[in-house]
Amino acid sequence: MSEPLLKVEGIQAKYGDFIAVHSATLDVPEGKIVSLIGSNGAGKSTLMDTVAGLHRPSAGKVYFKGEDITGLPAEKIVTRGLSLVPQGSRCFIRMSVEDNLIMGSFPKGVRAKAKDNLEKVYNLFPVLKEKRNDASGSLSGGQRQMVAVGRALMTDPELVLFDEISLGLAPTVIKDIYATIKRLNKETGITVLLVEQDTQRAMKTGELCHVMLKGEVVLSGPPRELGDDEIKKAYFGI
Amino acid sequence: MQVIQLIINGILLGGIYAVLGVGMTMIFGIVKLTNLAHGEFVILGAYGSTLLAQALGVDPILTLIVTIPCMFLIGMGLQTGLINRVMLKGSEPALLVTFGLSIILQDAMLLLFTADARHAGAAYSSTILKIGGINIALLDIILLVISLVTILILTMFLNKTYMGRSIRATSDDTQAASLMGVSVKKTYAIAMGIALATAAVAGLCIGLKWTFYASSGGSYLLIAFGVVVIGGMGSIPGTLVAGLVFGLAQVIGGANYGLLVSYILLIIMLAVRPQGLFSK
Numbered sequence: 001m002s003e004p005l006l007k008v009e010g011i012q013a014k015y016g017d018f019i020a021v022h023s024a025t026l027d028v029p030e031g032k033i034v035s036l037i038g039s040n041g042a043g044k045s046t047l048m049d050t051v052a053g054l055h056r057p058s059a060g061k062v063y064f065k066g067e068d069i070t071g072l073p074a075e076k077i078v079t080r081g082l083s084l085v086p087q088g089s090r091c092f093i094r095m096s097v098e099d100n101l102i103m104g105s106f107p108k109g110v111r112a113k114a115k116d117n118l119e120k121v122y123n124l125f126p127v128l129k130e131k132r133n134d135a136s137g138s139l140s141g142g143q144r145q146m147v148a149v150g151r152a153l154m155t156d157p158e159l160v161l162f163d164e165i166s167l168g169l170a171p172t173v174i175k176d177i178y179a180t181i182k183r184l185n186k187e188t189g190i191t192v193l194l195v196e197q198d199t200q201r202a203m204k205t206g207e208l209c210h211v212m213l214k215g216e217v218v219l220s221g222p223p224r225e226l227g228d229d230e231i232k233k234a235y236f237g238i
Numbered sequence: 239m240q241v242i243q244l245i246i247n248g249i250l251l252g253g254i255y256a257v258l259g260v261g262m263t264m265i266f267g268i269v270k271l272t273n274l275a276h277g278e279f280v281i282l283g284a285y286g287s288t289l290l291a292q293a294l295g296v297d298p299i300l301t302l303i304v305t306i307p308c309m310f311l312i313g314m315g316l317q318t319g320l321i322n323r324v325m326l327k328g329s330e331p332a333l334l335v336t337f338g339l340s341i342i343l344q345d346a347m348l349l350l351f352t353a354d355a356r357h358a359g360a361a362y363s364s365t366i367l368k369i370g371g372i373n374i375a376l377l378d379i380i381l382l383v384i385s386l387v388t389i390l391i392l393t394m395f396l397n398k399t400y401m402g403r404s405i406r407a408t409s410d411d412t413q414a415a416s417l418m419g420v421s422v423k424k425t426y427a428i429a430m431g432i433a434l435a436t437a438a439v440a441g442l443c444i445g446l447k448w449t450f451y452a453s454s455g456g457s458y459l460l461i462a463f464g465v466v467v468i469g470g471m472g473s474i475p476g477t478l479v480a481g482l483v484f485g486l487a488q489v490i491g492g493a494n495y496g497l498l499v500s501y502i503l504l505i506i507m508l509a510v511r512p513q514g515l516f517s518k
């Protein structure tokens with residue numbers, strides 16, 4: 001097997017003295033859709049923020065494309081082709097939809113492609129083209145997630161981390177966004193790490209599944225090999 | 239006729255007030271900091287323009303070519319070397335630092351430039367235009383144009399350039415901005431640089447229109463603060479409208495009650511619509 005695109009080794013992350021992630025180790029192979037599941041407070045977001053450079057780890061290593069990116073700030077990591085869609089979409093609410101998307105081409109290396117990438121995002125989410133001049137704060141939750149996904153795609157990433165994009169959305173909207181992500185992965189070869197709370201959906205979408213419990217990755221493998229029961233046990237810690 | 243004259247005077251004054259407030263509102267909206275030294279920076283800009291124009295024998299407006307970049311660099315240096323560091327410890331220490339800065343700047347200017355009153359004179363300083371029974375000072379029109387152009391350029395910069403968008407994005411969500419490749423500290427430094435550049439413009443206007451002293455910063459800080467609050471703490475179009483409102487209030491109150499009327503307005507505003515005219 002070749003070197004995974006993303007390699008997380010024994011990452012520890014704290015908020016003050018509180019250890020939110022004890023020792024997380026996981027791989028994301030290139031070109032795959034990988035899911036990361038875990039219940040509330042398992043440390044999924046903390047781990048994603050740490051990988052993307054929003055949070056500095058207190059121990060462990062993160063390798064992306066074989067290079068050590070541990071502790072680099074987020075603004076440096078994104079230029080290497082790793083993009084995070086943070087939990088809760090985090091749109092620039094006072095900016096228009098189009099300005100939000102254009103922010104994705106802020107890194108100097110992708111500015112030349114801004115026009116093309118914008119068209120691609122509008123093709124992916126036609127509703128955003130209709131609302132291009134509206135403030136993103138006036139959009140529905142699903143549309144905001146589309147803006148957040150589009151904005152991340154504008155950075156021309158090789159790996160996108162999606163942190164619970166299904167949170168609070170209607171099932172049909174979730175289905176649409178997941179279908180779009182699958183299509184992207186097939187057509188452009190983008191590697192995907194999906195954070196989920198819904199084990200069913202995660203097992204259906206991911207080719208590889210990691211389960212997090214109380215700040216550690218306790219189980220990893222292809223969902224079919226692991227089986228329902230084992231995943232549920234790991235998820236609930238029983 | 240008198241009413242029209244009054245309104246025109248208020249608008250003319252409002253332009254200067256808007257440019258006084260715009261730098262402060264930017265720092266408030268983007269860096270989330272009340273810059274208590276803003277008034278001193280305006281006076282520093284006024285000294286820069288006045289003394290430079292005298293020394294070189296040129297029109298004071300031309301000195302902006304020098305004062306704007308100088309003030310921009312001072313702002314960037316200040317944010318990078320001092321305020322960014324202090325802000326790691328929280329926003330109260332940063333507020334105190336700007337207060338300390340205002341005192342240091344005021345004393346330094348007193349030492350360097352003495353306690354004498356200063357004024358920047360220009361060829362057109364006392365030209366009065368009479369239009370249909372209404373008197374307008376040519377200087378006031380020039381200052382209004384300078385103020386409006388400054389605010390227009392700033393607005394276009396914020397809306398149409400990558401740098402401008404990154405500044406707005408940072409003001410909405412610093413973490414999301416950094417995920418887009420934006421260095422928050424660098425953005426803060428640029429924002430402070432721009433704020434001081436607008437202070438240079440405001441200083442020029444004040445030097446041309448009034449006499450000023452090393453100790454004048456405080457009263458201009460109060461005006462800027464009023465404009466920031468009425469305009470909606472961080473909104474640039476809001477600043478323009480608030481400047482005009484403040485200018486009108488000042489003129490209506492006249493020489494004796496101008497400030498009083500302005501601040502009564504400010505207090506009513508805070509009570510009725512604390513988020514300002516243009517804030518959501």
Ligand SMILES: Nc1ncnc2c1ncn2[C@@H]1O[C@H](COP(=O)(O)OP(=O)(O)OP(=O)(O)O)[C@@H](O)[C@H]1O
Nearest residue numbers: 015018020038039040041042043044045046047197
């Ligand atoms: N900013 C913070 N300050 C202090 N503690 C935090 C902070 N953010 C998260 N935590 C704590 O860290 C732990 C892990 O939180 P995290 O958000 O990473 O979990 P999660 O798996 O993403 O949960 P969810 O599915 O609810 O989003 C929790 O116990 C939480 O209370």
Ligand SMILES: [Mg+2]
Nearest residue numbers: 044045087164
């Ligand atoms: Mg989370």
